[in-house]
Amino acid sequence: MVLNRMRNTAPSKIQLVTYANSESIIADQFRAIRANIRFLRDEKKDAIFLVTSPGDGEGKSTISANLAVSMAQQKERVLLIDANLRAPIMHTIFKVANKVGLSNLLKGISTINQTITPTDINNLDLLTSGPEVFNPTEILGSQSMSELLNELGSRYDIVLIDSPSVLKTTETRVLANQCQGVVLVINRGKTEVEKAIKSKRVLHLAHANLIGVIMNEK
Template sequence: MFNLRKSSKISNVSLDYSLLSSEQIRMIRMNVENALKKDSFILMVTSPDKDEDEALLSSKLAIAFSEQKKRVLLVDANLRNPSIHSLFAADNTNGLANAVSQGKKMRMYTKNTFIENLSILPAGTVSENTPNVFVSRNLEESLNGWTAEFDVIIIEAPAFLERSDTQIVAEHCDGIVLVVKANKTKKEKIVKTKSYLERAKKSIVGVIYQTG
């Protein structure tokens, strides 16, 4: 697990993906904390129009926050292409989709990991009710439940411009980390995503620029 070897950067910080928890990841964590200036928050990790290793990046950020003894919940909101569960060798039978669509308490499906202070909520089973998951009032109720039990909630979401799900989830987040890739993510897509978030009064608290 976590054996991808790629090079990325945020501002002038290089990232070595071969490291499970690097000093560079901790610097990203500090950037997020300085931008939000809150002890507890909900953070979403997404890309403008393609999935660019958000699951791996989200997991690394979650681990970095858990190192501070914070109670961290990593949520897989990529219901159509889930992967958080596989990174942590967890079962994906039940998770976010089940908790929200059925109005269940998220604790029923939250799973502890091999990392101290870090829990995950897998995407869960997609059903015919899945398209309604993110427009249900149950989503807000679930988020309120999460914030009562965790200090940091990191939501790994699908590509921002490709799924309305992500735009709905963003409304409930305190900050957004945007993942873009050199020679792949088009500038107009980045600008469009930024404009949408600004209109929604949501802050981009970090941009991770992948060069590999």
């Protein structure tokens, strides 16, 4: 199903519009997506959702950040994870340091409490990517990652993972089947139909639960 059609969602234009301009049309679109995901949630499972896209530059990270803010505004405890260990951006969007993050946790050199960063937004915490690693697929597909998600799922009402593009990296496929649902972001003016179809097929082969698509229209 199509969760929503987003308009004018270029990162340079909106960044955290759900925070800076919560009464805007775009912020209202995120509230609609938030509501749709709520209807699709399985309350018996940890609410861990992954956001990905077929390729780069399709607005995936900006949508992840704004969706996390919108969910937190509903007074749910939300954790946003930057799992793009190759090209992280969440620390830039939220203007926080990235010296310690997910990669440190998975290497066992920091604890959850030492690593998670509270944001300026009530109920929203951020787990940045951390220092660069040379084996992102192996580290994100490890038992440590699985155990970490189980622990974080019990601590937060919703965990939202911003992952790399599904067609360009293997780690997204590894992460996808550990989540309750996957949201695919496609750009109407950029994503080729064949790549969108291939993304759906790849997620199916990874035994991921694709709950919907966000159509990003610039």
